[in-house]
Amino acid sequence: MELPIRLSKSSREPIYHQIENQLKALIAGGQLPEGTPLPSIRALSKDLETSAITIRRAYQDLEYQGFIQTTQGKGTFVAQVEDSMKQQVKVSEVYQTIENAVETALSYDYTIEQIKEIFTEVIDSHRKGGS
Amino acid sequence: MKPIMEFTNIEKRLDSLHIGPINLSVEPGTITTIVGTNGAGKSTLLKLMMNLVKPDQGNIKLLNSFVHGPDENWKKNISYQPQTAVGWNAFTGKSLRDFIAPLYPNWDEVLFKRIVEAFNIPLNKSFVALSQGIQQKLKLALTLPRNTSLLLLDEPTAYMDIPAKEQLMNFIVEWMEHGHRAIVMASHQSADIMKLSDYLVVLKQGKLIDIFEKETLIDTHKQYWFNEALPVEKVPGELFRKATQLISNNPERTEAYLHQHGIAWTALESLNLEEIITLILTK
Known part of the structure; x- marks a missing residue:
C-alpha cells in the first residue's frame, strides 16, 4: 500500500520528523483507521527514497507514542488511539500550518496587520463559498 | 549486531x-x-x-x-x-x-x-x-x-x-x-x-x-538563494556559490552567519543525491 506522504525539499524539518508527523496526521484524521497494516520499513523506504534507518526511527517514535504497534512476524499496524490524542494532533497541525503561512508572509515583509487582513479575507471567502 | x-x-x-x-x-x-x-x-x-x-x-x-x-x-x-x-x-x-x-x-x-x-x-x-x-x-x-x-x-x-x-x-x-x-x-x-x-x-x-x-547527507547539504549580492569573504559551510546562490555543507553554521550579518535568504532547498555526490567528487 502506498501512503500519501509528501516530503518537502524546502523544509528544515528533518525527514524522519516529516514522515512521523504526516503519519500522525493520517491516523488522527481517520484516513488510517485502527488495525490498518503499514508498509514494512524497507518498502516505505523505497517509496519515499529514504534510508531504512530513517523509517525505523520514525516508526520507533510513533510506536513509543502509541500511534502504531509492531507484532513480531506479522508487521506494523495502526494502534488504537484515544480521541483526545487525535484531537491534539489535529489542533497542533492546524496551528503549525497557520504558523508557516504567517512566517511566509513575514519573509515577504508583510506587516502583522496586513497578514490579519489577508487571513480575514480568506475566512470570509470560505464562508461565502460555503466550503 | x-x-x-x-x-x-x-x-x-x-x-x-x-x-x-x-x-x-x-x-x-x-x-x-x-x-x-x-x-x-x-x-x-x-x-x-x-x-x-x-x-x-x-x-x-x-x-x-x-x-x-x-x-x-x-x-x-x-x-x-x-x-x-x-x-x-x-x-x-x-x-x-x-x-x-x-x-x-x-x-x-x-x-x-x-x-x-x-x-x-x-x-x-x-x-x-x-x-x-x-x-x-x-x-x-x-x-x-x-x-x-x-x-x-x-x-x-x-x-x-x-x-x-x-x-x-x-x-x-x-x-x-x-x-x-x-x-x-x-x-x-x-x-x-x-x-x-x-x-x-x-x-x-x-x-x-x-x-x-x-539522510545525513541530504540534511547537511542545502542551497540558498538571495536577493542581494553575498559578502566577498567565504561564508562558513560554503561549498559553492554562483551569483546569488549558495550551497552549504553546514547549514547550521551558514545560517548563524547569515543571521549575524542580517542577510535574509529568499529560498532554501535540499539538493538531490546526484548533485551532492557530484559536488563531493568534484570540489
Whole structure:
C-alpha cells in the first residue's frame, strides 16, 4: 500500500520528523483507521527514497507514542488511539500550518496587520463559498 | 549486531591506482552503494570481497571467517553479480541454472521462475545470443535466488529499461525482507540505486572519502538563494556559490552567519543525491 506522504525539499524539518508527523496526521484524521497494516520499513523506504534507518526511527517514535504497534512476524499496524490524542494532533497541525503561512508572509515583509487582513479575507471567502 | 562483512585496513596497489586504506563494516538489514567516478576502484572493492583480488594489506571477514586461506566454505554465504559474466557465452539460461542452483543450499526456485517470467527471459538461447539488457536480467535471475547473507551487485541497472529497473528495485526490496541479509552494490551514480540505499560509500581515485548515511547527507547539504549580492569573504559551510546562490555543507553554521550579518535568504532547498555526490567528487 502506498501512503500519501509528501516530503518537502524546502523544509528544515528533518525527514524522519516529516514522515512521523504526516503519519500522525493520517491516523488522527481517520484516513488510517485502527488495525490498518503499514508498509514494512524497507518498502516505505523505497517509496519515499529514504534510508531504512530513517523509517525505523520514525516508526520507533510513533510506536513509543502509541500511534502504531509492531507484532513480531506479522508487521506494523495502526494502534488504537484515544480521541483526545487525535484531537491534539489535529489542533497542533492546524496551528503549525497557520504558523508557516504567517512566517511566509513575514519573509515577504508583510506587516502583522496586513497578514490579519489577508487571513480575514480568506475566512470570509470560505464562508461565502460555503466550503 | 555482528557485521556481515568487515574490511580492516585494506590496501591494494594496482597499475594506476592505489586503493585504501579502507575500513568498512556491512551490518545486517542494510543496503550500501559504493559510488565514484569511472576507475575509482568500485568494482575492485567487490572483487576484494570475493577474494578474486588479493589485498596487499589488511583483512576481510565474511560472517566472522577470513575470505583468504584454504577453506572456501564462506563462498556459499555470498553471491556476486559481476559486470561481465566470464565463461557464460556458450551456455543457455537453463544449463547455467542447472550448474549454479546446486551450489547454494538456499536456492529459491520459485523466485528464479518469477524473475524469469517478469523479465521474459528465454532460457533456451545461449547467453551470447541474448541482448545486453536480457543478459543483465538473466544474471540477476541467477543471482538473487541464491539467498545468501550477502549479495554483491556490480552496476545492476546497466542496460536496463525503465520498467525493468523498477521491477529490479521491487525484487531487491522483497529480497531484503527476509531478515539477516545485506546488499552491497557498485554504481557510478545511478539515481535509482542510490535512492534504494541506506549508506553511500564514496570513493575517489581509490581513497575512501567517507561513508554517509543517506539522510545525513541530504540534511547537511542545502542551497540558498538571495536577493542581494553575498559578502566577498567565504561564508562558513560554503561549498559553492554562483551569483546569488549558495550551497552549504553546514547549514547550521551558514545560517548563524547569515543571521549575524542580517542577510535574509529568499529560498532554501535540499539538493538531490546526484548533485551532492557530484559536488563531493568534484570540489
